[in-house]
Amino acid sequence: MADVTGERSRAQLLLVGALALAVIFLSLSLLLNSVIYTENLATRQTHADVEKAETFRASVVDGLGGAVEYANRRNVTGFADRRDAYRAATDDWIPTLANYSATDGLAGDVDRAGVQQGTRIVDANASTGIVDRNGDGDWTMATDSSVRRFRLNVTLSSVDSPDDTTITIDDGTAQDVVVEDDGSGPQVRVVGRGTCELTRGHVDIGAGRVDGDYCPPLADARPTGTVDVSVSNGDGIDATYSFVVDRHSEGFRTAVDTANFPGQCTPPSPPTYATTVGDDPYTTPAIYAATARIGVATQDLDYRRTVRAAPDEAGEPATGPTFTTFNVTQSGNDFDVGWQTSDPNADVDSVDLRVTYVTNGTVYADSSGLSPNGSASFKDVPSGLAYYVNGTVTDGTSDRRVSEIHDTGACPP
Incomplete structure (x- = not known):
């Protein structure tokens, strides 16, 4: 009988021990789940804050780029006027963005850092082609320059099969962009890469788009780094064009004139580009890029960056002197x-x-x-x-x- 009682006691002890271990394991499980939940919640909050900060950064870059293009399109000829217009535009826009970010739980601030001077080249005469001031269709448009925002507006009826207009972008390896009609209608052909149909006449070389749509062959030919840009048979079509380079007007004009008039004393008459707005093609001082320092703060995040805006710039930022x-x-x-x-x-x-x-x-x-x-x-x-x-x-x-x-x-x- 004593043996049976001892066995029951041992069984009871084992049962109590098992219950105690179960309680301990359950407590540990609840504690661990609580920790995991807390960490997941904190992680989700941090990720959400990072996403908000990145959205703020992208908004600042877009806003700076819009202000740059607004300033460059104004009918002025001096760089100081461009810079003042840029500052006025950002003065109106920065407080609005900061106030909007506050409604999303962010403390955001934007501090303008500066602008990089460049040159804008424009030919707004739609009755002529991609020509210099002498009407020559074979010429150099830019030398040793970073080029962005390179756009053409082509008159479709002027594009015919006998005359192909070729723009050559050369960064050490020449890439030809051809506007032509191969018999099936106007198109943009990038030699060795492919073609895109041209139905409305808009060719954005800087963004790699034709008629607003992404054109893979053209995107692969975008000017990156410092390049030379030349045109052959530019008088074969009617078109307007514009682009921005990172060189100051004086040095840019001198370099282009020397390339186009190697045997003529400076200054050539007429020079490649005029300095009077409307005397196509012409140059004006412009803003090539703008920078700003931004900060975003939340309870869990302190995000600070220097951002740069240079619309339609391909490749690495221009850093050359x-x-x-x-x-x-x-x-x-x-x-x-x-x-x-x-x-x-x-x-x-x-x-x-x-x-x-x-x-x-x-x-x-x-x-x-x-x-x-x-x-x-x-x-x-x-x-x-x-x-x-x-x-x-x-x-x-x-x-x-x-x-x-x-x-x-x-x-x-």
């Missing part, structure tokens, strides 16, 4: 050169000057390692000859070049 001015003053057999430079990263390394003979390219004189802003003189240059006066500005990674032609009695050569 440029000449803001490059002037060569000739007095008899003396050349006095003055220059100023600019760089988005404010890290201009040096300027090099070189004088070469137009006839054979032989170097007459050069001077390297000069300051980013300065002047130099070349005295007693031999008479009766024509010379290229070349300038190169570098930041150690990339460089830009300009060139003017001057003579001592033998121009054109």
Whole structure:
């Protein structure tokens, strides 16, 4: 009988122990579930905050880009006017965005950081083609430039099968964009990549779109980095066009003129581009890009970024230096050169000057390692000859070049 009682006692102890363990496991399970729920809730809250911050960032970039394009389209010719218009537009828009973000539980702020000067090129004459001021359809549109917002509006009735207009974008590897009629109607053909039908005449090379629709062949040909842009048979169609480059007007115009008029003394008459609005094609100083510092704060997130807006810029942001001015003053057999430079990263390394003979390219004189802003003189240059006066500005990674032609009695050569 004693054995039976002992067995019952042991059984009772085992049952009590099992119940105790069950209570412990249940408690641990509830505690663990509570922790997991809390962490999941915190994670969901953090992810939601990050998504809101990213939406805020995207809204700021879109708003800056809209203000840049608004300023660039205004009928003004000075960069200060563009900058003031940009500031006025963002003055109205930034408080509205900040107030709107507050309704979404965010404390958002936007602090303008600056704008990068460039040049806008426009031809608004729809009765002519992609031509220079002389009406020439074979010419260089841009040299050694980052190009964005490159748009054409083509008159469809002017596109016919015998005449193909080709725009060549060259970053070291040339890519041809052809506007043509292959017999089935107008189209945009990217050589080696494919075609897209052209039904309304809108070609957005910068965004890779035709008639507003994404065109994969054209998207693959968008200008990235610094490129040269030229056109062949530009007078074969009627079209308007515009684009923005990251070079200052003076250096850009000088470089393009030298490319188009290699044997003509500076300034060519007429130059490639006019400076008067409406005298197509023409250039005006423009905003190439804008930057701002943004901040977004919630209970669980502190998000701060520097953002940049350069509408329809393909590839990496433009960071190369440029000449803001490059002037060569000739007095008899003396050349006095003055220059100023600019760089988005404010890290201009040096300027090099070189004088070469137009006839054979032989170097007459050069001077390297000069300051980013300065002047130099070349005295007693031999008479009766024509010379290229070349300038190169570098930041150690990339460089830009300009060139003017001057003579001592033998121009054109």
